[in-house]
Amino acid sequence: MKILVCISNVPDTTSKINFKENNTQFDTTGVQFVMNPNDEFGLTRAMWFKEKQGASLSVVTVGDASVEPTLRKALAIGADQGYRIDALPTDGFAVAKELAALVKEEGFDLVIAGRESIDYNGGMVPGILASLLDYNYVTNCISLEIDGEQATAIREIDGGKETLTTALPLVIGGQKGLVEESDLRIPNMRGIMMARQKQLHIRAAIGTESLTQDSSYSKPDPKGEVTMVDAQDLDHLISLLHNQAKVL
Amino acid sequence: MSVLIYTETEQGKFKKNAGELASYGVALAKNMGVHSVAIAFHPEDAQALSAYGVDKVLRVSHAELASFNAKAYASAISQAAKSEAASVVVVSSSADAKYLSPLVAATLQASYAPNVVALPESTTPFVVKRTAFSNKGFAHTTLSAAIKMIGVANNAYGVHENSGSTTVTDFEPSMEASQFSTKTTSVDKVAGKATIADADIVVSAGRGLKGPENWGMIEELASVLGAATACSKPVSDLGWRPHGEHVGQTGKPVATNLYIAIGISGAIQHLAGVSASKVKVVINTDPEAPFFKAADYGIVGDAFEVVPKLIEKLKAFKAANA
Ligand SMILES: Cc1cc2nc3c(=O)[nH]c(=O)nc-3n(C[C@H](O)[C@H](O)[C@H](O)COP(=O)(O)OP(=O)(O)OC[C@H]3O[C@@H](n4cnc5c(N)ncnc54)[C@H](O)[C@@H]3O)c2cc1C
Numbered sequence: 377m378k379i380l381v382c383i384s385n386v387p388d389t390t391s392k393i394n395f396k397e398n399n400t401q402f403d404t405t406g407v408q409f410v411m412n413p414n415d416e417f418g419l420t421r422a423m424w425f426k427e428k429q430g431a432s433l434s435v436v437t438v439g440d441a442s443v444e445p446t447l448r449k450a451l452a453i454g455a456d457q458g459y460r461i462d463a464l465p466t467d468g469f470a471v472a473k474e475l476a477a478l479v480k481e482e483g484f485d486l487v488i489a490g491r492e493s494i495d496y497n498g499g500m501v502p503g504i505l506a507s508l509l510d511y512n513y514v515t516n517c518i519s520l521e522i523d524g525e526q527a528t529a530i531r532e533i534d535g536g537k538e539t540l541t542t543a544l545p546l547v548i549g550g551q552k553g554l555v556e557e558s559d560l561r562i563p564n565m566r567g568i569m570m571a572r573q574k575q576l577h578i579r580a581a582i583g584t585e586s587l588t589q590d591s592s593y594s595k596p597d598p599k600g601e602v603t604m605v606d607a608q609d610l611d612h613l614i615s616l617l618h619n620q621a622k623v624l
Numbered sequence: 625m626s627v628l629i630y631t632e633t634e635q636g637k638f639k640k641n642a643g644e645l646a647s648y649g650v651a652l653a654k655n656m657g658v659h660s661v662a663i664a665f666h667p668e669d670a671q672a673l674s675a676y677g678v679d680k681v682l683r684v685s686h687a688e689l690a691s692f693n694a695k696a697y698a699s700a701i702s703q704a705a706k707s708e709a710a711s712v713v714v715v716s717s718s719a720d721a722k723y724l725s726p727l728v729a730a731t732l733q734a735s736y737a738p739n740v741v742a743l744p745e746s747t748t749p750f751v752v753k754r755t756a757f758s759n760k761g762f763a764h765t766t767l768s769a770a771i772k773m774i775g776v777a778n779n780a781y782g783v784h785e786n787s788g789s790t791t792v793t794d795f796e797p798s799m800e801a802s803q804f805s806t807k808t809t810s811v812d813k814v815a816g817k818a819t820i821a822d823a824d825i826v827v828s829a830g831r832g833l834k835g836p837e838n839w840g841m842i843e844e845l846a847s848v849l850g851a852a853t854a855c856s857k858p859v860s861d862l863g864w865r866p867h868g869e870h871v872g873q874t875g876k877p878v879a880t881n882l883y884i885a886i887g888i889s890g891a892i893q894h895l896a897g898v899s900a901s902k903v904k905v906v907i908n909t910d911p912e913a914p915f916f917k918a919a920d921y922g923i924v925g926d927a928f929e930v931v932p933k934l935i936e937k938l939k940a941f942k943a944a945n946a
């Protein structure tokens with residue numbers, strides 16, 4: 377099995393979000409970039425397939441040189457090799473097209489991406505990629521087992537979960553649950569040393585038009601004052617929720 | 625030209641979000657001066673969409689499409705978009721809709737924007753406002769392809785009744801075996817229970833509850849309110865509650881009318897995922913808890929005292945207002 381884990385490089389979850397250039401660009405000043413949390417779960421699951429089922433494991437990010445520390449981290453965790461496709465990720469369509477070209481050329485049969493990136497929250501790269509490749513596809517994946525060509529996945533649905541059977545070649549959108557939080561891999565010293573020997577291939581982009589453009593950004597309106605209610609006066613709370621907020 | 629609306633059904637019944645989606649699609653079609661067309665799989669009562677003014681309903685009765693299959697449904701919706709010359713396809717933000725929409729977008733070469741919170745800001749150029757950065761900001765996104773696809777954020781537009789006459793026609797998409805290469809073998813879902821995605825009220829609790837044995841009162845409060853239950857991330861990581869209840873930036877998003885947070889500190893990652901809720905009530909022993917800054921109503925108090933009392937008061941309120 378040849379696995380490709382797609383990793384997006386996103387602002388750390390504690391980041392304050394600001395915009396610049398007249399609100400047309402995300403201001404990265406002071407923002408630390410990390411591996412997209414959903415992809416961390418996918419990478420750890422992929423390590424399991426590597427160690428238990430002898431899979432080969434590559435990782436890829438579409439981005440400029442600034443994403444390399446995140447790819448190096450993935451190599452230190454245990455991926456065999458990395459690819460950086462040298463293009464700015466302009467939209468989900470363009471990213472998926474770049475990834476599809478790599479998958480076709482290298483013949484990966486299991487592509488593990490995340491359910492969504494926590495920055496632009498597109499949730500579209502894995503699905504578009506599956507469609508472009510005509511691979512099977514499951515997202516919101518909280519469990520994945522592979523037996524030969526057969527795959528069993530569990531996906532979260534609204535109010536529950538469902539089990540699906542499918543087959544390789546396959547693209548999944550993973551998330552928390554794919555492995556337990558406590559099992560997430562972090563790089564150790566040996567891994568970091570070994571990562572230095574590993575290949576990080578820089579690929580030229582095929583170049584493709586994006587179908588969406590963020591013309592500008594804005595921030596939510598500032599929040600009004602909180603109304604504090606005495607814990608001894610819950611009737612008052614109920615009356616506020618009923619008469620003022622009109623939600624009861 | 626038309627606006628195609630994917631109105632979801634479950635066992636023949638329209639899901640709760642179908643009304644909101646139909647309302648959005650109809651308003652958009654009116655703005656653009658085109659027809660509104662809904663597609664529904666195995667609806668028992670397709671005419672029900674006349675309440676929102678949908679011009680036409682495509683009823684799909686293909687036996688193999690009785691229950692959700694992302695690839696097959698995506699193919700049917702793409703075929704409908706072509707046969708109705710749809711310039712916009714509107715879908716919800718349900719787990720199923722988010723699963724199939726990239727497949728439809730890829731097939732139609734459509735520009736797709738998820739989490740859209742309002743009608744387009746303009747239609748030439750076609751610009752929509754959507755949440756980004758986990759609700760910490762909005763992107764105003766231009767959709768430049770010939771076909772546009774909009775994922776409407778849950779509970780953002782609301783239901784607007786607007787009754788009119790609706791024609792129902794049968795639509796028979798062509799299906800191949802390869803559309804069914806991924807099959808659902810079992811579904812694990814509590815029937816009839818409100819879900820985080822569609823409940824009007826969500827009751828959520830955090831590590832302040834001390835242990836899983838204390839969730840009885842949370843369940844009871846939720847049941848009095850007809851609410852769904854949710855929790856903070858550490859609570860699900862500790863195994864106190866199922867993963868499916870974890871809400872926040874890395875869990876499920878919540879965009880409900882009323883969100884009640886009990887014993888949750890209000891970390892930035894938690895707030896990001898729940899801030900789209902319209903009214904937030906926070907119950908916490910610590911007056912300095914950051915969640916109070918993001919709340920509409922706050923109570924400084926011990927959950928173990930406040931919640932049981934609140935349950936009694938609400939029961940009395942419900943009985944008086946029944
Ligand atoms: C990458 C990343 C992603 C994350 N994603 C998420 C996410 O999606 N969702 C999420 O929730 N968190 C997320 N977190 C975790 C987040 O940072 C916080 O750690 C978490 O939200 C805290 O949960 P809590 O409020 O339940 O617990 P705590 O922070 O421990 O807060 C407990 C609160 O309960 C109060 N309390 C104690 N006793 C009582 C009582 N008897 N009655 C009333 N109140 C009481 C305390 O005053 C305190 O405010 C993420 C963290 C990281 C690093």
Ligand SMILES: Nc1ncnc2c1ncn2[C@@H]1O[C@H](COP(=O)(O)O)[C@@H](O)[C@H]1O
Nearest residue numbers: 382437438489490492493498499500501
């Ligand atoms: N620039 C990128 N490079 C590699 N993978 C990406 C990139 N952007 C998104 N992905 C993958 O697609 C998933 C969903 O991202 P998105 O569609 O942007 O929400 C992410 O979790 C990644 O696995």
